[in-house]
Amino acid sequence: MRWSRDVAEHVIRLPDVGEGVAEAELVEWHVKVGDLVREDAILGAVMTDKATVEIPSPVEGKVLWLGANVGDVVAVGSNLVRLDVVGEEGEGAAVAPAPAAVPSPKPKIVATAPEPAPVAPPAPATERAAPSRPPLRQALGGGAPRAEGEKPLAAPAVRLRAREAGIDLRQVVGTGPAGRITHEDLDAVFAKGPEGARVHVRQARTAVEDIKVVGMRRRIAEKMSAARSIPHITYVEEIDVTAVEELRAALNAGKRQDQPRLSFLPFLMRAMVRAIDEQPNLNAHFDDEAGIIHQHAGVHIGIAAQTPTGLMVPVVKHAEALDLWGMGAELNRLAEAAKAGVATREELTGSTITITSLGAMGGVVTTPIINHPEVAIVGVNKMMTRPVWDGATFIPRKMMNLSSSFDHRVIDGWDAAVFIQRIKTLLETPAMIFIES
Amino acid sequence: MKEISCKLLVIGAGPGGYTCAIRAGQLGFDTVIVEAKKAGGTCLNVGCIPSKALIHAAEEFDALAHMVNGGSPLGISAQSPTLDLAKTIAWKDGIVGRLNSGVAGLLKKAGVKVIVGWATFRDGKTVEVATELGPQVVRAEQVVIATGSEAVTLPFLPFGERVISSTGALALTEVPEKLVVVGGGYIGLELGTAFAKMGSKVTVAEAQSRILPQYDAELTRPVSKRLRELGIEVLTGAKAKGLKRDGLSVETEAGNETTLAADKILVTVGRRPLTAGWGLEDIDLTMDGPFIRIDEQCRTSMRGVFAIGDVTGEPMLAHRAMAQGEMVAEIIAGKKRIWDKISIPAVCFTDPEIVTVGLSPDEARATGIEITTGQFPFQANGRAMTLGNESGFIRVVARADNHVLLGLQGVGAGVAELSAAFSLALEMGARLEDVAATIHAHPTQSEAFLEAALGALGHAIHI
Numbered sequence: 001m002r003w004s005r006d007v008a009e010h011v012i013r014l015p016d017v018g019e020g021v022a023e024a025e026l027v028e029w030h031v032k033v034g035d036l037v038r039e040d041a042i043l044g045a046v047m048t049d050k051a052t053v054e055i056p057s058p059v060e061g062k063v064l065w066l067g068a069n070v071g072d073v074v075a076v077g078s079n080l081v082r083l084d085v086v087g088e089e090g091e092g093a094a095v096a097p098a099p100a101a102v103p104s105p106k107p108k109i110v111a112t113a114p115e116p117a118p119v120a121p122p123a124p125a126t127e128r129a130a131p132s133r134p135p136l137r138q139a140l141g142g143g144a145p146r147a148e149g150e151k152p153l154a155a156p157a158v159r160l161r162a163r164e165a166g167i168d169l170r171q172v173v174g175t176g177p178a179g180r181i182t183h184e185d186l187d188a189v190f191a192k193g194p195e196g197a198r199v200h201v202r203q204a205r206t207a208v209e210d211i212k213v214v215g216m217r218r219r220i221a222e223k224m225s226a227a228r229s230i231p232h233i234t235y236v237e238e239i240d241v242t243a244v245e246e247l248r249a250a251l252n253a254g255k256r257q258d259q260p261r262l263s264f265l266p267f268l269m270r271a272m273v274r275a276i277d278e279q280p281n282l283n284a285h286f287d288d289e290a291g292i293i294h295q296h297a298g299v300h301i302g303i304a305a306q307t308p309t310g311l312m313v314p315v316v317k318h319a320e321a322l323d324l325w326g327m328g329a330e331l332n333r334l335a336e337a338a339k340a341g342v343a344t345r346e347e348l349t350g351s352t353i354t355i356t357s358l359g360a361m362g363g364v365v366t367t368p369i370i371n372h373p374e375v376a377i378v379g380v381n382k383m384m385t386r387p388v389w390d391g392a393t394f395i396p397r398k399m400m401n402l403s404s405s406f407d408h409r410v411i412d413g414w415d416a417a418v419f420i421q422r423i424k425t426l427l428e429t430p431a432m433i434f435i436e437s
Numbered sequence: 438m439k440e441i442s443c444k445l446l447v448i449g450a451g452p453g454g455y456t457c458a459i460r461a462g463q464l465g466f467d468t469v470i471v472e473a474k475k476a477g478g479t480c481l482n483v484g485c486i487p488s489k490a491l492i493h494a495a496e497e498f499d500a501l502a503h504m505v506n507g508g509s510p511l512g513i514s515a516q517s518p519t520l521d522l523a524k525t526i527a528w529k530d531g532i533v534g535r536l537n538s539g540v541a542g543l544l545k546k547a548g549v550k551v552i553v554g555w556a557t558f559r560d561g562k563t564v565e566v567a568t569e570l571g572p573q574v575v576r577a578e579q580v581v582i583a584t585g586s587e588a589v590t591l592p593f594l595p596f597g598e599r600v601i602s603s604t605g606a607l608a609l610t611e612v613p614e615k616l617v618v619v620g621g622g623y624i625g626l627e628l629g630t631a632f633a634k635m636g637s638k639v640t641v642a643e644a645q646s647r648i649l650p651q652y653d654a655e656l657t658r659p660v661s662k663r664l665r666e667l668g669i670e671v672l673t674g675a676k677a678k679g680l681k682r683d684g685l686s687v688e689t690e691a692g693n694e695t696t697l698a699a700d701k702i703l704v705t706v707g708r709r710p711l712t713a714g715w716g717l718e719d720i721d722l723t724m725d726g727p728f729i730r731i732d733e734q735c736r737t738s739m740r741g742v743f744a745i746g747d748v749t750g751e752p753m754l755a756h757r758a759m760a761q762g763e764m765v766a767e768i769i770a771g772k773k774r775i776w777d778k779i780s781i782p783a784v785c786f787t788d789p790e791i792v793t794v795g796l797s798p799d800e801a802r803a804t805g806i807e808i809t810t811g812q813f814p815f816q817a818n819g820r821a822m823t824l825g826n827e828s829g830f831i832r833v834v835a836r837a838d839n840h841v842l843l844g845l846q847g848v849g850a851g852v853a854e855l856s857a858a859f860s861l862a863l864e865m866g867a868r869l870e871d872v873a874a875t876i877h878a879h880p881t882q883s884e885a886f887l888e889a890a891l892g893a894l895g896h897a898i899h900i
Contacts, residue, residue, distance in 0.1 A: 155864065156865075164773050177871070178868055179838035338726060
């Protein structure tokens with residue numbers, strides 16, 4: 001295959017990346033000007049409200065121009081990339097899949113190989129005939145680089161060692177003959193790992209790295225700024241969770257195989273649903289511009305969760321309609337989707353009240369920031385065994401603090417305290433969670 | 438009804454199944470293996486092993502027969518030899534018996550429980566085994582299906598007294614005077630050649646246009662030549678039609694119907710996966726044509742159910758099944774394993790033998806890679822001369838750009854043993870230069886491998 005000079009320009013526009021989405025933020029480029037890209041190669045990624053969408057190239061060609069910088073907000077339909085599109089010249093009828101004509105960072109390599117004659121004469125016809133001697137290619141020193149999509153060359157023991165260490169050999173540079181990956185190449189990968197780069201000498205560092213706040217981080221920053229104007233009241237109470245923990249252990253021990261393992265959260269969510277029954281004004285959105293409180297009948301609990309890409313708040317919809325097991329299953333499903341980055345927009349929006357938990361990192365007290373426009377957020381602190389005075393002696397109890405914030409413009413301190421005290425009562429006498437009033 | 442539970446249940450104790458069970462036992466799992474017949478499967482009982490025993494006996498007899506009345510250039514003269522096939526078969530059965538008990542011993546040593554009987558799935562994790570002592574239910578966390586394959590039959594040639602399968606051929610106690618082999622694949626040619634050497638008049642009827650169609654014509658040419666020397670008549674493009682009183686009716690390539698006189702008719706028209714009779718239909722696995730579909734970890738479409746060996750596809754070879762079995766046991770043990778083999782070697786015990794590993798020249802070209810090849814004939818190999826068998830050659834196929842080996846083929850006496858060197862070279866990612874720079878012992882036939890690599894580099898020494 002040859003790059004034809006008879007080229008056309010192909011413009012790639014930002015596609016419609018989601019219902020009702022008018023613009024998206026460019027979060028990364030996978031190519032730069034001058035790169036050759038194959039059809040379906042990923043050019044870059046944009047982020048809409050909370051989903052990241054990759055932009056593939058519909059054609060093969062050379063990148064001439066990129067229409068945005070990382071961090072820019074791009075309107076749907078605007079020009080994103082201009083490609084120099086290559087076509088084949090008329091003569092070569094049946095074109096073999098491009099053989100190894102892949103650009104490489106090393107400039108000197110591979111003048112595109114002439115295609116083998118379609119009907120190469122088969123090797124010598126008789127046993128006596130001399131072996132065929134095709135023209136040899138010299139300068140095989142390090143060997144030709146591996147073409148894209150080609151299997152890496154490595155001995156079985158090297159493959160096994162890489163697999164066990166979770167190393168993708170396609171990402172490893174082979175220094176052996178013909179690019180073969182050796183044990184030494186793997187050693188080099190291990191040496192470079194996070195453990196390898198330790199600074200041994202203490203010295204003052206003066207560099208300042210400017211990190212553009214983009215994507216998920218920017219979304220979070222914007223939300224937090226919006227919430228800052230809310231006057232928060234934060235209320236911390238101590239809960240004795242010994243009983244609910246015993247109940248949880250018993251339920252988990254006796255659960256059916258198809259039932260999820262329960263964490264503490266479903267119990268808290270159940271208690272919140274019960275408390276909201278009595279105080280529906282806490283399950284609301286406050287539209288401060290319009291001066292309206294939208295009090296929701298359905299309890300949609302957002303669960304703030306740390307994922308590899310940042311803070312996400314998947315939402316358990318209609319918690320009032322779920323039992324413990326249903327909540328547990330839904331939590332697991334959402335957590336996995338959020339971790340894998342496949343949570344839908346639908347699953348990441350629409351909460352009416354939020355729980356924030358840092359698990360083992362939960363600390364003693366936090367000051368949670370309200371998830372605007374909600375009016376309440378319940379923060380879970382670390383569970384620990386503490387000595388508790390029962391009137392006669394100190395006994396070990398499993399204790400946990402709840403640090404909760406409320407929008408003081410619409411929730412009074414009294415309401416906040418009643419809400420949390422109700423949750424405390426329910427959790428400390430967990431049978432009450434299940435008794436319908 | 439008795440019920441037992443285990444971590445791993447293997448169905449079928451052929452090469453794949455027993456290897457899997459032994460490895461699982463070594464890894465400390467509570468493992469059960471179910472086998473309806475004897476441990477070792479087709480390979481050990483009625484395939485690879487017994488056929489090689491018979492082929493060896495036939496070669497010995499044939500060599501001796503050529504020494505009668507000073508007919509040997511080696512200067513050896515012998516009295517006319519005789520063959521007691523019943524005794525040969527008993528010797529073969531002794532080997533099979535030793536290996537049976539060997540496998541049983543290895544299973545026992547690994548702590549594997551063996552249940553003799555026919556297993557039928559109740560659901561994906563439960564089978565019912567019909568044993569001599571009544572039904573036995575086995576529940577397992579993980580199941581490996583290793584049911585293997587069976588000989589394809591022709592509806593108009595049902596097996597019986599005169600029409601036999603390869604299994605029947607390996608149990609004959611008298612050499613048939615006239616043997617017709619239906620199917621010119623490797624099984625038919627291996628056995629046909631053996632019987633010709635033992636004195637049968639052998640005719641091979643192959644429906645396709647040439648024998649051993651999976652190999653290129655260059656590789657099979659020495660075999661064709663040897664078949665002619667042995668007096669074996671090969672009819673290509675010939676379709677078997679049915680039984681006649683004195684033989685087999687065939688339609689020749691020209692369209693004429695003729696009868697091939699035969700005392701025995703050996704039908705070797707291929708093998709098919711054994712997917713019926715054990716409840717596959719009840720567990721509804723995704724299929725891949727006639728085979729069970731598996732992924733690169735031998736997982737089927739059902740969680741916790743693996744499949745290995747012939748039931749999963751071509752090539753139906755014991756060593757593929759064994760490698761899969763070992764891998765699956767390790768996957769179940771939580772090790773990170775994946776089927777990442779470069780090649781599966783194949784050997785054919787015709788006369789001369791054929792060995793292939795990796796891509797043939799045509800297959801390599803078909804991938805769009807520019808290749809270079811090198812070939813060295815055994816006629817120029819000293820060791821081949823001293824063995825009195827100079828037919829055949831070694832061929833190397835490598836990438837033209839970086840000389841990485843893509844395929845290795847050989848045809849010649851005893852070349853099956855070269856499969857180890859060939860496979861190792863491919864798995865290690867060897868280049869022509871690696872083979873060329875490795876000392877190959879003299880005098881051996883393996884020197885032809887070295888010379889073929891040198892030939893591809895343009896500087897063979899001995900030609």
